[in-house]
Amino acid sequence: MPLHDLAHYGLSAERGFLSPHEIDEIALPGDFGPIEEAAAKLSGLVTTGRVRHWLDALPTPNIAAFLATAADAEIGRAMVRYSFLVQAYVWGEPTPLDRLPANLAVPFVALADRIGFPPVMNYAGYVLDNWYRLDKSGPIALENLVMDQHFAGGQDENWFVLVHVAIEAEAGRALELAVKLVQASDTGDAAAVEALLLDMHAVWDAINAIFDRMVEKCAPYIYFNRVRPYINGWKNNPAMPGGLIYDGVARFDGKPQALRGQTGSQSSIVPTMDALFQVVHSGDELRDFLLELHQYRPRTHRAFIEDMQAASGLRAFAVTQSPTLKAAFNACVEQVARFRSRHLEYAAAYINKQASNAAGNDPDVGTGGTPFMKYLKKHRDENRAQVI
Numbered sequence: 001m002p003l004h005d006l007a008h009y010g011l012s013a014e015r016g017f018l019s020p021h022e023i024d025e026i027a028l029p030g031d032f033g034p035i036e037e038a039a040a041k042l043s044g045l046v047t048t049g050r051v052r053h054w055l056d057a058l059p060t061p062n063i064a065a066f067l068a069t070a071a072d073a074e075i076g077r078a079m080v081r082y083s084f085l086v087q088a089y090v091w092g093e094p095t096p097l098d099r100l101p102a103n104l105a106v107p108f109v110a111l112a113d114r115i116g117f118p119p120v121m122n123y124a125g126y127v128l129d130n131w132y133r134l135d136k137s138g139p140i141a142l143e144n145l146v147m148d149q150h151f152a153g154g155q156d157e158n159w160f161v162l163v164h165v166a167i168e169a170e171a172g173r174a175l176e177l178a179v180k181l182v183q184a185s186d187t188g189d190a191a192a193v194e195a196l197l198l199d200m201h202a203v204w205d206a207i208n209a210i211f212d213r214m215v216e217k218c219a220p221y222i223y224f225n226r227v228r229p230y231i232n233g234w235k236n237n238p239a240m241p242g243g244l245i246y247d248g249v250a251r252f253d254g255k256p257q258a259l260r261g262q263t264g265s266q267s268s269i270v271p272t273m274d275a276l277f278q279v280v281h282s283g284d285e286l287r288d289f290l291l292e293l294h295q296y297r298p299r300t301h302r303a304f305i306e307d308m309q310a311a312s313g314l315r316a317f318a319v320t321q322s323p324t325l326k327a328a329f330n331a332c333v334e335q336v337a338r339f340r341s342r343h344l345e346y347a348a349a350y351i352n353k354q355a356s357n358a359a360g361n362d363p364d365v366g367t368g369g370t371p372f373m374k375y376l377k378k379h380r381d382e383n384r385a386q387v388i
Helices: 030-040 042-047 051-055 063-069 072-091 102-115 123-128 155-186 190-211 220-231 269-277 285-296 299-311 314-319 323-352 372-385
Strands: 131-133 145-147
Touching (some): 030 042, 042 051, 042 072, 051 072, 063 072, 072 102, 072 123, 131 155, 155 220, 155 269, 155 314, 269 323
Antiparallel strands (some): 131 145
């Protein structure tokens, strides 16, 4: 398959994998009113200690009629709302519940089917579609961003999500450069490839600088105990060993579904870079997990990564070129390894070193359901080792 320009995949240099639509500019039909109202006061409903009582009373919109005419932006907003309501229903009381009522399950599954990923909160609903700019003429930057939908709410939850939003926006330029690098290496333009690699290095400096800011307004204890519990999934989670039953969804036939939780590993940035630089990882549990997570991405994001993987001849080209071009290539590979190192440090501080006091919130297991620490280190080291 050929590698197309970013617009073909619904991407842009300005927004990368972020939604092209800001959630505050999208409206849902009137019969979604009770859904919007419950989502708007979700932190209050959770605080009552009986969030399920309130969510059980929600009506079910005419989801078939909605999907027949809805634009992608409307479907994305609806998915954000239902993703948060579903996760709050499952995890918002001291004992997790392994059964989702039909008034939530039926519309949620229908929305997920339409978008093309499993019916569980994922990175798109948590991050990519869940933000807006305060000043619409200003940049997508931390000083100009709002997280729209919350669980418990508060600075730490906001900051955790918005750091990811800002990284995704900054990475848009890296995606544009990646396409140009494939094109330039295909035509044998060494001067262009070297210049583009230097630009890529600068973009990754900016990405890593944003990632370094996580500690400013998101404290490890608050993250682990007030943010993370809501984003766990129901696969490889001892608190829900069988998975979640989706009432009213005929094709599941009342059988529990085991699905991965929301995780930053569903971001498409690093997989795109691995595809561009042809960085590979030997078999392990995390590699298998990441391959599975590929199906939790929007279809167009999956297509971009797959086309990049098939098209990139950058590594093979760089091997044959000058020492300065090779050095520029290796410096970019190291930048991605640096990002992985910071992720490893955060995983240790924000998760692994915390003491669990909530069912399903295991400090040794990621929200996606893997024992992550040893594998994150291994993948970082493999990334770093694959220079030329």
